[in-house]
């Protein structure tokens with residue numbers, strides 16, 4: 001047996017999974033490519049953390065330089081964290097103007113819950129079936145993706161889960177489905193307010209682990225209005241979708257013309273460096289300032305801030321949002337053509353470089369086919385293309401590569417999809 005695998009099994013928890021039937025030993029990355037220990041080059045179609053590309057030299061240089069000068073906590077005055085906060089805020093609606101820096105998406109969402117609970121004086125939270133918001137206890141409790149899955153449990157009473165608003169294959173389908181999902185949300189809001197409480201609504205505008213699913217436009221737009229009308233708080237989880245990945249807009253919530261009260265960021269924010277944030281309004285932030293200090297040993301330190309700033313500069317300098325839009329549209333068009341020729345692809349969805357392909361069983365009335373999805377992803381891995389599978393039924397192939405992913409990469413991906421599908 002592979003000795004690295006054996007050693008890993010000895011020292012790391014077995015609850016930590018490995019990708020692919022034949023696990024990969026990756027030793028190097030560059031741009032949108034990864035290299036294994038035998039020098040085999042893989043096209044990375046899945047790593048949305050290394051947003052501006054693996055081992056980007058501007059990031060390693062910036063971090064190295066700052067590490068040689070100073071890395072301390074945010075209890076000292078420091079220009080880097082201020083520059084970074086200013087640069088981030090410029091990208092957001094005016095009301096989102098106060099930053100809290102953290103070190104992972106989970107930490108951000110946990111803090112967002114605290115902010116919302118302090119503001120509303122209520123814990124009642126509405127979440128979407130299939131949603132994942134992080135791995136801490138507070139977040140597993142609000143992540144149906146986890147508490148309904150293997151090893152799951154009944155969530156606390158303050159959690160109000162509503163069906164995933166999938167208008168194609170959800171609890172309600174077809175015409176009128178969107179309105180029915182909205183009605184469920186509205187009923188849940190009424191239920192919470194009838195007890196004299198204010199609702200917290202936590203959502204991803206485009207669900208990631210939920211299967212690369214954009215929320216229906218009116219569901220989110222009107223639902224958000226209802227939350228505001230009931231003096232509730234909305235938390236937009238942008239951990240997977242932020243920073244230009246979706247092409248047309250920098251943030252996923254912008255597709256819906258809404259202004260959330262709190263947004264949470266992570267993953268791509270530091271291009272792999274542990275860096276994340278919560279950004280909220282002055283009003284919510286000042287209510288949180290109730291005497292209990294917010295201190296974070298690492299969050300917003302000078303090295304993190306320099307890295308975060310560099311990521312933002314690279315996105316702008318290299319036109320990565322525009323690239324996500326262009327290549328995303330190009331790739332989606334080809335995937336849709338492939339879908340026409342091969343109905344195993346039940347649906348192709350998403351925006352920019354955040355796409356999902358639903359794999360269905362043609363012999364079983366187009367029901368989800370998780371085994372086939374997993375098979376295809378492993379076959380693609382053998383063709384040196386890295387993808388993964390997710391969604392409530394584990395039948396959605398996810399495509400969310402580093403943003404330098406180009407048209408040539410898209411062609412290569414499609415060519416190999418054709419080959420794999422032909423071989424079935």
Ligand code: PMP
Pocket residue numbers: 104105106107109132133134135204208209237239240266267
């Ligand atoms: N929110 C969403 C939408 C996520 O997808 C994830 C991670 N997959 C998290 C939060 C948690 O982020 P982290 O793993 O950095 O704690």
